[in-house]
Amino acid sequence: MIRTHEAGSLRAEHAGQTVTLAGWVARRRDHGGVIFVDLRDASGIVQVVFREEDAHALRNEFCVKVTGEVRTRPEGNENPELATGAIEVAATELVVLSEAAPLPLPVDDTITASDDLRLKYRYLDLRRSGPASALKLRSRANQIAREVLHARDFNEIETPTLTRSTPEGARDFLVPVRLQPGTWYALPQSPQLFKQLLMVSGLERYYQIARCYRDEDFRADRQPEFTQLDIEMSFVTQEDIIELGEELVSKLWGELAGYQVQLPIPRITWTDAMNRYGSDKPDLRYGVELTELTSYLAGTSFRVFAGAIDAGGYVGAVVMPGGASQTRKELDGWQDWAKARGARGLAYVVLDADTGEARGPVAKNLSNEHLSGLADVVGAKPGDAIFFAASAERREAQELLGAARIEIAKRAGLIDESAWAFCWVVDAPMFEKTDEGGWTAVHHPFTSPNEEWEAKFEEAPDKALAYAYDIVVNGNEIGGGSVRIHRADVQKRVFDLLGITPEEAEDKFGFLLEAFKYGPPPHAGIALGWDRTCMLLSGNESIREVIAFPKTRGGYDPLTTAPTPITAQQRLEAGIDAKPKAAAGTPGTDGVAAPVLP
RNA sequence: GGUCCUGUGGAGCAGUUGGAGUGCUCGCCGCCCUGUCAAGGCGGAGGUCGCGGGUUCAAGUCCCGUCAGGACCGCCA
Numbered sequence: 001m002i003r004t005h006e007a008g009s010l011r012a013e014h015a016g017q018t019v020t021l022a023g024w025v026a027r028r029r030d031h032g033g034v035i036f037v038d039l040r041d042a043s044g045i046v047q048v049v050f051r052e053e054d055a056h057a058l059r060n061e062f063c064v065k066v067t068g069e070v071r072t073r074p075e076g077n078e079n080p081e082l083a084t085g086a087i088e089v090a091a092t093e094l095v096v097l098s099e100a101a102p103l104p105l106p107v108d109d110t111i112t113a114s115d116d117l118r119l120k121y122r123y124l125d126l127r128r129s130g131p132a133s134a135l136k137l138r139s140r141a142n143q144i145a146r147e148v149l150h151a152r153d154f155n156e157i158e159t160p161t162l163t164r165s166t167p168e169g170a171r172d173f174l175v176p177v178r179l180q181p182g183t184w185y186a187l188p189q190s191p192q193l194f195k196q197l198l199m200v201s202g203l204e205r206y207y208q209i210a211r212c213y214r215d216e217d218f219r220a221d222r223q224p225e226f227t228q229l230d231i232e233m234s235f236v237t238q239e240d241i242i243e244l245g246e247e248l249v250s251k252l253w254g255e256l257a258g259y260q261v262q263l264p265i266p267r268i269t270w271t272d273a274m275n276r277y278g279s280d281k282p283d284l285r286y287g288v289e290l291t292e293l294t295s296y297l298a299g300t301s302f303r304v305f306a307g308a309i310d311a312g313g314y315v316g317a318v319v320m321p322g323g324a325s326q327t328r329k330e331l332d333g334w335q336d337w338a339k340a341r342g343a344r345g346l347a348y349v350v351l352d353a354d355t356g357e358a359r360g361p362v363a364k365n366l367s368n369e370h371l372s373g374l375a376d377v378v379g380a381k382p383g384d385a386i387f388f389a390a391s392a393e394r395r396e397a398q399e400l401l402g403a404a405r406i407e408i409a410k411r412a413g414l415i416d417e418s419a420w421a422f423c424w425v426v427d428a429p430m431f432e433k434t435d436e437g438g439w440t441a442v443h444h445p446f447t448s449p450n451e452e453w454e455a456k457f458e459e460a461p462d463k464a465l466a467y468a469y470d471i472v473v474n475g476n477e478i479g480g481g482s483v484r485i486h487r488a489d490v491q492k493r494v495f496d497l498l499g500i501t502p503e504e505a506e507d508k509f510g511f512l513l514e515a516f517k518y519g520p521p522p523h524a525g526i527a528l529g530w531d532r533t534c535m536l537l538s539g540n541e542s543i544r545e546v547i548a549f550p551k552t553r554g555g556y557d558p559l560t561t562a563p564t565p566i567t568a569q570q571r572l573e574a575g576i577d578a579k580p581k582a583a584a585g586t587p588g589t590d591g592v593a594a595p596v597l598p
Numbered sequence: 599g600g601u602c603c604u605g606u607g608g609a610g611c612a613g614u615u616g617g618a619g620u621g622c623u624c625g626c627c628g629c630c631c632u633g634u635c636a637a638g639g640c641g642g643a644g645g646u647c648g649c650g651g652g653u654u655c656a657a658g659u660c661c662c663g664u665c666a667g668g669a670c671c672g673c674c675a
Contacts, residue, residue, distance in 0.1 A: 033632035047635065060625080079635055102626055106609055110636070111624075113609060116667050169675045189674095216674045217599095340601055341671060432675095444675055468675095480675090542668095552667065 002065060008044020012086045014070040019089065021046070022097065024127065025062045026107070028055070039066060039089075042132075046084040047073075050091045061100035061107055061127070067093040115544070120558035122549055134545045137256055138534040142209060144251050145229050152244070154205040154231070159194035161187055161211060171215035173224070181575025187213035187225075190527060192444065193512050195232040196484060199523040200515045204234040209530065218553045220542040221476075221532050229533075231481070232525035238467045238483055241524050242424060245471055245479060248528070249422065256537045259420050265471070269427040274395065278318070278402020280428070283475030284421035286414040290401045291378040292316045293388070302365035304347065304390050311392035317378045318401045320408040323385025324350040331360075334387070337407060343400050346387050351375055353383035362388065406475065421474055428468040431461040431497065438499050443468045445494055446512075447482040454490065458497055467524070478533045481526030488516055 003022040010019070023041030035055040037048045048066050058064065068091040079085035104120075105113040107127045118125040126132050146156070165172045165186035172186040188194075191210050198206045210230045216222070229248075233240065242264075250261040266284075273282050276289045293315045297305050305315045320326075331348060338346035347362040349371075358371045366374070380386050387404050391397035409415050430449055431439040439461050441447060447466045449457045457464035467483035485491045491513070495505050505513060531543035544550040551557050571577070 027635075027637095029634050029637050031632055031634065031637075032630070034634080035632095036634050036637085038635070049633085051632080074633070077633055077635090082635080085635090102608065104608060106625070108609095108624085108636080111610065114605090114667070117609080170673085214674065217672085219674085220669070222674070336601095342600095440675080442675060447675090553669095554666085556666095558667095 003041075006043035007039050007041045007046040008083060010046050010070055010084050010087055010089070012072055015072050015087060017070050018067065018092075019070055020065065020067045021048070021089065022065045023063070024100075024107075025058050025060055025064060027060070028058050030056060037064075037066075037091075039064070040127075044083055047079070047082070047088040048091050049088050050094065052091075052094075054094055055091070058094075058096070059100060059102075061103060061124075063097040063100070065095040065097055066091050116552055116558050119544075119550065119552060122559055126548070131545065134534070134538045134540060135548055137538045138530075138546050141252055141256060141530075141534050141537060144255055145207075145209070145248060148244075148248055148251055149205075149207045149231070152205065154207045155203055157198060157203065157206050157208055159188070159191040159198075159208060159210065161213075163188050163194075165189075173213045173215050176574040176576045178573055178575055181578030183575075189214050190228060191230050192446070193509060195230060195525060196446065196512060196520075196523065197515055199232055199234045199484075200518065200520045202234075202521075204521075206233075207231045218551075218555070220544075221535065223531065223543060223547065223550055224555055226543070227530040229479075229528040229530050230525070231527065232523060234521040234523045236522075236524050238426070238469060238524060241481055241483075241526050242469060245424075245481075245526055245528075249471065249473075249478075252533070252537060253420060257420070261420070261422060265422045265424055267424040267426050270425055270429060270465075271427065273425050274398050274402075278316075278398040278400070278405055279475070280425055281470065281472045281475055281477040282402075282423065282425075283406060283409070283415075284423055285416050285419045285474055286409050288318060288321070288405050288408055288414065289379075290316050290318050290398065290405065293377065296373075296377050297366075297370060300366060300370060302362070305388070308390035308392055308397070313390065313392035314394040314397045315388065315390040316397055316401050317386050317388045318405050318408065319378055319380045320385040320387065321381075321412055321414070322383055323348075323387075323408070323412070324353055324383045326350075326385065331385075334404075338400065338404075341400065341403060343389070346389065346400070346404060348388065349374065349386045351380055351382050351384050351386070356382035419474070423472050425470045425472055426468075427465045428470070429462070430457060430464045430466040430468075430494075433462065439497055441494075441498060442466070443480075443482050445498055445500070446484045446491070448485045448490070449494075458493065461497055469526075471526075471528075473536060476532060476536060477529070478536065479526055479528035481524065483522070483524040486516065486520040486522050488513070491516070 003020050005014070005019045005021060007021050007023050021039055021041070023039045026038040026040035026045055029036040033051070035050040037050065037055060037058060038045050039048045048068060066089065068089040070087050070089055072086060073088050103124065105117050105124060107124055109128050109130055126135065162175060162185040170189055172189065175185040175187065177183045177185060190212050191208060195206050208230045210228050211225055212228055213225050215224060218224070231244070246261070246263050246265055250263060253259045253261050268282070270280055273280055275292065276282070278290050294309055297315050298309060300306050308315050334348065335345045349358045349360045349363045351358055356375065358374060363371060374386065375381070378386055387401070389397040389400040389404070427450070429442050430447060430453070432442050434440045443466060447468050448454070450465050450467045453464040468480070469482070470477050470480040472478070485494065531546055534546040535543045538546055540546060549557065549559060555563065
């Protein structure tokens with residue numbers, strides 16, 4: 001070893017010892033006759049004192065080796081801000097291991113640089129304790145997950161990243177195959193089918209910290225490649241997976257966020273979540289619930305509401321506490337806010353703070369009977385504002401109110417930023433209508449109907465419920481899973497309802513259906529969005545902070561400048577422009593990558 | 599695909615009504631300095647105001663386009 005001690009580990013009890021440290025010059029304070037250098041390594045910072053001139057040439061981020069004697073600082077010179085602040089190292093020898101050019105961005109916890117610059121020089125960004133600690137936290141999260149799962153006899157198994165497209169909704173990343181020109185691998189959107197195959201194989205308990213890929217647009221919590229803690233178990237029910245999920249979040253939050261999660265985590269049905277919060281991932285750190293007014297406002301002459309009610313739709317409201325004190329400009333701002341979300345607008349009534357009288361453009365359109373009881377029905381007090389949404393599509397109106405609810409909480413300062421509010425959202429619907437009038441799987445087509453609906457989901461596909469569950473914290477979905485279908489007859493009926501023909505099913509996932517001929521066990525699983533989980537645990541607002549080398553919004557990596565064009569030679573070798581042979585292999589049964597037509 | 603915000607020495611910012619590349623903090627270079635810890639003092643270097651076009655006597659500032667970064671909507675089961 002080049003060093004005998006880590007800089008941040010030195011304490012008063014080391015006084016008198018001669019130590020050799022190695023690290024970076026975090027800061028140099030040159031007083032002429034005495035020079036102080038804050039020496040930083042991964043463990044922390046210690047002050048090194050030089051009496052020799054040679055330290056004069058040191059600059060920020062030089063990599064150095066220092067030998068010297070640890071000693072307690074002179075009376076009155078301790079630094080309580082520093083873990084090592086009781087001592088300092090009196091240098092006797094200095095070796096410059098490497099010099100640093102002037103820095104393109106400051107390596108300083110107190111200063112922030114722009115995102116693209118940070119990413120271009122991510123290795124310097126990560127010398128800062130904040131960004132580095134996010135990655136260290138993630139490493140510990142991995143360790144905790146592995147401890148929990150190995151204690152339960154899980155097997156960590158790696159599945160292919162060059163594979164067929166899995167039947168998820170998102171666009172695939174594709175990889176040309178040189179050995180079979182004109183054919184393409186897809187990068188997995190999740191290991192879903194492989195983990196189900198591992199259940200067929202009898203491994204019973206599988207997990208993987210799995211890299212997944214989706215070619216969709218970015219968000220603060222979305223990257224094109226991301227990580228899931230992916231779990232699947234055989235011979236279990238929804239209850240078993242939920243119990244496991246609770247141990248995981250309990251340990252993670254307990255050890256990494258210092259928060260004791262109250263178990264069991266409360267559950268809310270998907271329908272209740274939509275009715276009360278207008279979201280399938282409700283933020284329960286604050287109240288402000290939706291009120292349905294469809295029957296209360298029956299017979300109204302206000303066309304916006306009447307139209308929705310007559311169409312068999314929904315009218316609802318959400319209350320903004322103290323919202324009546326908003327200026328006209330602020331209230332108009334809500335209209336722009338709603339329009340930005342694709343809504344026509346957001347009707348509102350304000351209740352006079354003194355008299356409780358309802359005012360605002362919508363108030364004129366409502367009858368006295370409707371107005372007089374309104375405050376009681378929605379639970380509003382004088383001084384509040386009431387926002388309305390109406391639509392022939394119940395979910396559409398509820399989601400608008402749900403988004404308004406979040407915005408209300410932000411604007412009215414209702415969010416306790418230090419709180420953690422967990423819940424499971426259960427009993428999700430199996431299907432939802434497509435724009436074309438058919439049905440599509442809400443989760444994925446292998447999700448099992450629950451016991452009640454297994455025999456009859458065709459009778460009312462819009463009401464049929466699945467054994468599907470999401471775990472939500474503070475309005476963030478951090479994981480989701482389901483019990484899978486393991487019976488061929490049920491799977492066939494689901495495919496039939498989704499309009500997937502046997503030929504299509506065979507073509508897309510014939511290998512899974514084939515495997516399910518051979519005694520598949522009942523199985524269920526869950527996947528935790530690992531980037532998002534670590535982001536929340538580390539108190540960050542972007543998953544980029546918990547990814548070592550993330551990409552910018554455009555899918556660009558400022559550090560490596562990927563993606564890059566390829567040469568004509570590479571293009572030729574990869575067979576990108578090759579025309580696929582008709583029906584190469586028998587896709588779905590022999591694992592040959594499917595031809596993708598241009 | 600859409601809406602919005604941002605772009606000014608190496609970094610982070612300010613820049614008023616359109617009037618000289620003006621200013622601040624940090625960093626960088628040189629000198630001074632023996633107890634600092636975001637050290638201090640003195641001096642200095644460093645600029646295609648993202649890019650292109652337009653309006654104007656005059657554009658960092660106004661307009662149009664474009665590029666880059668960010669937030670959100672669509673999209674992402």
